[in-house]
Amino acid sequence: MIKKNDEFILEITDLGTNGEGIGKLTQEGEDKGYTLFVKDALIGDCVRVKVIKSKKNYGYGRLMEILTPSPFRVPAKCPVSRTCGGCQIMHLDYKEQLRFKENKVRNLLERVGKLQDFQMLPIIGMKEPYYYRNKAQFPVGKNKEGKIVMGFYAGHTHSIVDTEHCYIQHPLNEILVHKIKGWMEEYSVEPYNESTGQGLVRHVLTRIGESTGQVMVCLVINGEKIPHAQELIGILTAVEGMTSICLNINREKTNVILGDKVETLWGQPYITDYIGKIAYQISPLSFYQVNPRQTRILYETALKFAALRPGEVVWDLYCGIGTISLFLAQTASRVCGVEIVPQAIDDARSNARLNHMENVEFFVGKAEEVLPREYESNGIYADVIVVDPPRKGCDPELLECMVKMAPNRIVYVSCDPATLARDLNYLSGNGYRVEKVQCVDMFGHSVHVETVVLMSKVKE
Numbered sequence: 001m002i003k004k005n006d007e008f009i010l011e012i013t014d015l016g017t018n019g020e021g022i023g024k025l026t027q028e029g030e031d032k033g034y035t036l037f038v039k040d041a042l043i044g045d046c047v048r049v050k051v052i053k054s055k056k057n058y059g060y061g062r063l064m065e066i067l068t069p070s071p072f073r074v075p076a077k078c079p080v081s082r083t084c085g086g087c088q089i090m091h092l093d094y095k096e097q098l099r100f101k102e103n104k105v106r107n108l109l110e111r112v113g114k115l116q117d118f119q120m121l122p123i124i125g126m127k128e129p130y131y132y133r134n135k136a137q138f139p140v141g142k143n144k145e146g147k148i149v150m151g152f153y154a155g156h157t158h159s160i161v162d163t164e165h166c167y168i169q170h171p172l173n174e175i176l177v178h179k180i181k182g183w184m185e186e187y188s189v190e191p192y193n194e195s196t197g198q199g200l201v202r203h204v205l206t207r208i209g210e211s212t213g214q215v216m217v218c219l220v221i222n223g224e225k226i227p228h229a230q231e232l233i234g235i236l237t238a239v240e241g242m243t244s245i246c247l248n249i250n251r252e253k254t255n256v257i258l259g260d261k262v263e264t265l266w267g268q269p270y271i272t273d274y275i276g277k278i279a280y281q282i283s284p285l286s287f288y289q290v291n292p293r294q295t296r297i298l299y300e301t302a303l304k305f306a307a308l309r310p311g312e313v314v315w316d317l318y319c320g321i322g323t324i325s326l327f328l329a330q331t332a333s334r335v336c337g338v339e340i341v342p343q344a345i346d347d348a349r350s351n352a353r354l355n356h357m358e359n360v361e362f363f364v365g366k367a368e369e370v371l372p373r374e375y376e377s378n379g380i381y382a383d384v385i386v387v388d389p390p391r392k393g394c395d396p397e398l399l400e401c402m403v404k405m406a407p408n409r410i411v412y413v414s415c416d417p418a419t420l421a422r423d424l425n426y427l428s429g430n431g432y433r434v435e436k437v438q439c440v441d442m443f444g445h446s447v448h449v450e451t452v453v454l455m456s457k458v459k460e
Contacts, residue, residue, distance in 0.1 A: 001030075001031070002025075002031055002034055002051060002054045002059055003051065003054055004051055004052065004053065004054060005050060005051060006050070006051045006054075007048060007049065007050050007051070007064070008025060008036070008048070008049055008051075008061070009046065009047070009048055009067065010023035010025070010036060010038065010041075010046070010047050010048075010049050010061070011023055011026070011045075011046055012038065012041045012042060012043055012044065012045040012046075012047060012070070013043060014043060015042070015043055015100055016037055017104055017108075017417075017418070017447065018088065018447050019039075019088040019089040019092075019100070019447040020037045020038060020039050020040075020041070021037070021038040021039075021040070021041025021042055021043070021045060021047070021063075022035060022036070022037055022038075023035070023036055023038065023041070023047075023049075024036075034057065034058065034059070035057065035058040035059075036049060036051070036058070036059050036060065036061045037058065037059070037060050037061070038060075038061045038062070038063050039060075039062070039063065039155075040063045040082055040091065041063050041066075042069075042070040042072055042073050042091065042092055043070055043072065044069075044070030044071055044072060044073075045066055045068065045069060045070045045073065046066075046067045046068035047063055047064070047065065047066055047067060048064045048065040048067060049061030049062060049063060049064060050062045050064050072092055072093045072096040073091055073092070073093075074091060074092070074093050075091070076090040076091045077090065077130070077167050078090060078165075078166070078167045080161050080163065081445075083154050083155075083161050084151070084152050084153075084154060084155070084161045084163065085152060085153050085154055085155035085156065085157075086152050086166075086168065086445075086446065087167070087168060087445035087446060088155070088445075088446055088447050089445060089446070089447060090167075090445040094125070094129055094444065095125075097125075097129075097441070097444065097445070098123045098125045098441055099123075100447075101123060101439060101441060101447075101449040102120070102122070102123040102439050102449075104417055104447075104449065105120075105417045105420075105437065105439050105449060105451050106120055106437075108417040108418055108420070108421040109417070109420075109421050109424065109434075109437065111421075112418060112421035112422060112425065113420075113421035113422070113424045113425040113428070113434075114425055114428075115421075115424060115425070115428060115434050118434040118435065118436070118437055119435065119436045119437065120437050121436060121437065121438045121439075123438075123439040123440070123441060123449075124294075124297055124301075124438070124439070124440045124441065125441045125444075126291075126293070126294060126441055126444050129168075129441075129444030129445060130167050130168060130444070131167065131168065131169065131170060131171055132168060132290075132291045132293065132294070132444065133168050133169045133170060133290045133291060134170060134207060134208050134209070134210055134273075134288075134290055134291070134292055135205070135206065135207050135208075135288070135290045136166075136169050136170075136173050136204075136205070136206045137203050137204075137205050137257055138150045138151060138152070138163075138173075138177060138203060138204045138205075138206075139151070139152070139153060139158070139160050139202070139203055140160075140184075140191040140192065140201045140202060140203060140204060141160045141191050141192070141193070141194075142191055142193075143160075143162065148181055148184055148185060148191055149162035150162065150163070150177050150180070150181055150204060151163030152166070158194060158255070163177075167445075168444065168445060170206075170208045172206075172208055172215065172239070172241075173206055173208075175239065176204070176206055176215075176217060176236070176239065177204065179235050179236060179239070180204055180217070180219075180232075180235075180236075182235075183228070183231065183232050183235055184201060186231075187227060187228040187231065189201060189226065189227060189228070192222050197222070197253045198222075199222060200221050200222055200223050200226065201219055201220070201221055201222075201226075202220045202221060202222055202250060202257075203219075203220040203257050204217065204218075204219055204220070205217070205218040205219075205220060205248070205257075205258075205284055206218075207271055207282060207284075207288075208241070208271075209241075209243075209271050209272060209273035209274075209282075210273055210274075210292035210293070211273055211274040211292070212241075212271070212272055212273055212274065213240075213241040214241055214243040214244075214271035214272060214273070215239060215240075215241040215242045215243055215244075215271065216243060216244040216245075216246065216270075216271045216282075216284070217236055217242070217244070217245050217246070218244075218245075218246040218247070218248050218262070218284040219246075219247055219248070220247075220248045220250050220257060220258060220259070221247055221248070221249060221250070222250065222251055223249070223251065224249060225247070226247065229265055232245075232265075233245060233265060233266045236266075237266065242267065243267050243268055243271045244264070244266075244267045244268050244269060244270060244271055245264070245265040245266040245267055246262055246263065246264050246265060246269060246284050247262070247263045247265055248261070248262050248284055248285075249261040249262075249263070258284065258285060260285075260343075262283065262284050262285060269283055270282055270283045270286075270347075272354075273288075273292065275292065275295055275296050275299060275323065275327070276296055276299075276300070276327070277330075278323075278326045278327060278330070278351075278355055279351070279354050279355055280321060280322075280323060280326075280347075280351050280354075281321075281347060281350055281351055281354060282321070282347075283343070283347060285341070285343045285344070286320070286321045286343075286344060286347050287320040287321060287341075287344060288320070288321060288323065289323070289442065290442070290443075291442045291443065294440055294441065294442045294450075295323075295442070297440055298413070298440045298442065298450055298452065299323065299324055299327045300327075301438050301440065301452045302324060302327070302328075302386060302411050302413055302452050303327055303328060303330075303331065305409070305411045305436065305438075305452060305453075305454035306328060306331075306332075306384045306386065306409060306411050307409065308328065308331040308332050308383075308384065309383075310333065311333045312332055312333055312383035312384060313332065313333060313334045313335075313336070313381065313382055313383050313384075314328050314332045314334070314335045314336070314382060314383065314384045314385070314386060315335075315336045315337075315338070315371065315380075315382040315384075315385050315386070315407075316328060316335055316336065316337045316338070316386045316388075317337075317338050317367040317371065317385065317386065317387045317388070317389070317394075317398065318338070318339060318367055318387060318388050318389045318390065319337030319338060319339045319344075319348060319362065319388075320339055320341075320344050320348070320388075321344050321347035321348050321351060322337055322347070322348030322349075322351045322352060322360070322362065324386060324388060324413070325337040325348065325352075325360055325362070326351060326352065326355055326357060326360065328386065329352075329357045329359050329360045332359065332384075333359065334359050334360075334361070335359060335360045335361075336360075336361050336362070336363065336380070336382075337360065337361070337362045337363070338362075338363045338365065338367045338370045338371065339362070339363075339364065339367075340364070340365060340366050340367070342364050345362045345363075345364045348360075348362045349362055366395075367387075367389075367394075367395070367398050368394075368395035368396075368397040368398035368401070369397075371398060371401050371402070371405075372397060372398075372401045375401055375404065375405055380405075381405060381407075382405055382407040383407055383408050383409070384407055384408065384409045384410070384411065385402055385405070385407045385409075385410050385411070386410075386411045386412075386413065387402075387410070387411075387412050387413065388413040388414075389414070389419075390415070391415055391416040391419065392416075392419060393414070393416065393419030393420065393422060393423050394419075394423050396426075399423060399426050399427065402427070403427070403430045403431060403432075406431070406457060407457070408456065408457055409454065409455065409456050409457070410427065410432060410454075410455040410456075411452065411453070411454055411455075412424065412451075412452070412453040412455065413450065413451070413452050414450065414451045414452075414453070415448065415450055417449065417451060420451055420453065424453065424455070427455055428455075431457060431458050432455040432456065432457055432458065433455060433456055433457075433458050434453060434454075434455055435454045435455065435456050436453070436454040437451060437452075437453050437454075438451065438452045438453075439451050440452065
């Protein structure tokens with residue numbers, strides 16, 4: 001019987017959906033075939049592992065020693081990548097990262113979605129999978145020595161890994177973090193303590209416009225104001241491109257990073273950036289994809305899959321600040337966007353005006369409530385429906401309404417292959433056929449992947 005602290009030599013033969021190595025015990029006996037999941041292990045590794053948690057048929061092991069490395073193992077550039085929760089597979093060759101992500105999506109579509117005979121296009125990777133993120137959220141705290149730390153949470157914890165240099169964030173963040181930390185130390189500004197609920201600065205949020213170079217800094221605070229605000233403004237405005245310095249008020253004892261209230265300390269309450277020819281104003285509360293170069297590819301793929309014809313109407317569900325809506329409005333006769341967050345809809349309407357687009361309309365509310373209401377009460381229709389839901393996927397009520405509306409094409413943009421597979425299973429059983437699947441790597445060195453799927457209505 002396998003128990004905690006047992007040690008084994010293990011050949012890693014597969015990777016789990018979260019990038020963990022998977023191996024089975026091969027020695028003769030009752031435990032032969034027992035499966036162990038091992039973080040930081042790769043296919044092809046021969047490793048020594050210690051069991052840290054055991055169940056009847058599987059368990060979890062800690063990687064103690066790599067006896068024979070995988071041919072796909074590479075040195076991770078970041079010295080804290082194994083501790084930090086951001087880059088789970090930085091030690092895996094990038095081409096193999098892409099293969100892993102594409103296979104993960106394909107396997108889930110076949111196994112969970114019960115799908116067959118669909119066209120799986122080759123995954124679109126990055127030319128340079130470093131320094132690609134235009135947004136960062138740095139938790140702020142103190143270490144055991146009482147020094148202020150800013151960085152990222154260790155995997156599955158709220159323990160902050162102090163990060164001097166991040167290989168996936170925009171390089172300017174290193175300068176911004178250094179300046180804010182220096183300001184806090186000089187003026188004795190206390191970081192927030194999650195355990196006690198005391199302290200002021202909870203997080204530092206940054207956004208950097210890829211095409212404009214505009215910079216935003218937003219301090220998330222456990223209070224209404226900050227001391228020595230003018231000194232902070234003086235420090236930050238010395239940074240080239242500084243456009244917006246804001247405070248986000250979050251006094252709740254919660255793990256949720258942002259509160260609802262934002263105040264502008266200096267400059268504008270937003271920065272502007274472009275995806276293709278479309279300009280977007282981005283506030284601290286805006287959802288905006290973090291990898292602008294790959295985002296353009298993602299949205300161009302969605303537009304291509306939509307294959308809009310003159311006069312066609314599109315409904316864009318979970319539209320956020322209108323990023324996909326405005327991309328589609330370049331071609332569609334009319335686009336209607338739905339989003340639950342009122343501030344996001346305000347941004348979407350502003351972005352439509354900014355781009356002089358009059359063929360778009362936005363609705364505030366839950367997609368699973370707004371679409372059925374508009375369909376049943378006002379008789380709306382759609383030639384194409386685009387959905388880009390959060391990780392939980394689409395609500396059953398929304399999927400049911402989409403089927404009733406019977407658009408010619410559905411374009412599903414997903415950040416979670418498992419819920420994507422579940423939703424495609426429902427749609428494929430109710431009159432739709434999966435035509436094409438395109439994975440786009442937005443998050444190099446992590447296990448996450450974006451997927452665009454084209455579904456067409458089956459002709460009766």
